[in-house]
Amino acid sequence: MVINLPKPNSQFAMKTPTTILAIVPFLLLYVSMADSDPIQDTLLQCLSNLSQPLSPPISSVTYFPNDSSYTPVLQSYIRNLRFSTPKTPKPSFIVTPTHVSHIQASILCSKIHTLQVRIRSGGHDYDGLSYISDVPFIIIDMFNLQSITVNIEDESAWVESGATLGEVYYRIAEQSKVHGYPAGVCPTVGVGGHLSGDWQGTMAE
Ligand SMILES: Cc1cc2nc3c(=O)[nH]c(=O)nc-3n(C[C@H](O)[C@H](O)[C@H](O)COP(=O)(O)OP(=O)(O)OC[C@H]3O[C@@H](n4cnc5c(N)ncnc54)[C@H](O)[C@@H]3O)c2cc1C
Structure with a gap:
């Protein structure tokens, strides 16, 4: 199928590439600054350093509140909906280990950064003990380890x-x-x- 592209306005065609080239570095800088959270970066670095080098990357199974998958992962095993409200305390991050060293790294990094660890398997604790706390905490959610x-x-x-x-x-x-x-x-x-x-x-x- 042939698609007819509109002819560019000559004035626009002359100026736009230069303008875009000038703006792009600033946009990239802005985006990288907006995405970068120093605490998150430190935690991720700690998790990566303390998991086994040959294990799947722990960063791909770690979810911070600004990740789009954080809320679906958090809610997927909340069986008592009383603890699924905006006021329910939320974890600093969630790890869904695919390798045993992800669990070890999560526990060690939580200790280093003074975060409580909550472990969740089926999420059936009706007091929410596996996914809420009144102090800063993380969740190690075991659902990927189910063989x-x-x-x-x-x-x-x-x-x-x-x-x-x-x-x-x-x-x-x-x-x-x-x-x-x-x-x-x-x-x-x-x-x-x-x-x-x-x-x-x-x-x-
Ligand atoms: C609908 C329903 C039916 C039930 N039926 C029965 C029944 O027939 N018989 C019976 O005995 N009980 C029954 N229970 C109770 C159930 O066994 C407990 O609530 C159990 O602790 C749920 O385990 P979970 O992994 O699903 O829950 P989770 O909420 O994931 O965990 C429960 C507790 O165990 C801890 N935990 C989870 N995984 C680990 C781990 N790998 N290492 C260390 N700690 C961990 C959590 O931190 C939390 O404190 C039932 C509960 C419900 C809600």
Whole structure:
């Protein structure tokens, strides 16, 4: 398909490139100054320095309040909507680790910068303990770490913290009709919070 481009006004055509070239450096400088937050840069540097060099870059799974994905990531596992209001305290940043060293780096950098750590797996804590605090804090959200490896031979399973109970039951049922796991009845409860505190269910009682 041929597209007819309009002929440029000769006066405009002569002056515009020079003007644009003169303005562009200032625009770039303005944009980079507007985007640069020294505290954020320091935190990101700390996270990068303390995660393993060969791990996926932690910057790609770190969300600060001025990132467009910050609010969707924060809200995705808030199960009690009472804690999803503009007045609800918000984390300084959220890390969604894809590598174990991201967790280590997040904990170390939080300690260095005096930020409390909140860990969230399924987000089912109805007091919001996994995603709110009354002091400056960060969230380590485990939802990317959700692999489940079932070994029916030795009747064991290796489950990452961000998996849900329903996913665990499903993966076991895929391999065996006589095996199960004695945990809670709600399929969206996270393994991390459940196994570290609760653990009531029909098979467990
Ligand atoms: C609808 C519903 C149904 C439920 N059904 C049952 C049931 O049948 N049986 C039962 O026993 N309980 C049940 N519960 C309670 C549930 O097991 C607990 O609330 C559990 O702590 C939720 O875990 P989570 O990972 O989803 O929550 P989260 O809010 O992510 O975490 C809960 C707590 O554990 C901490 N935590 C999470 N991940 C980690 C981690 N990797 N390392 C260290 N700490 C971590 C969090 O910081 C927080 O303090 C139910 C809850 C709800 C809301």
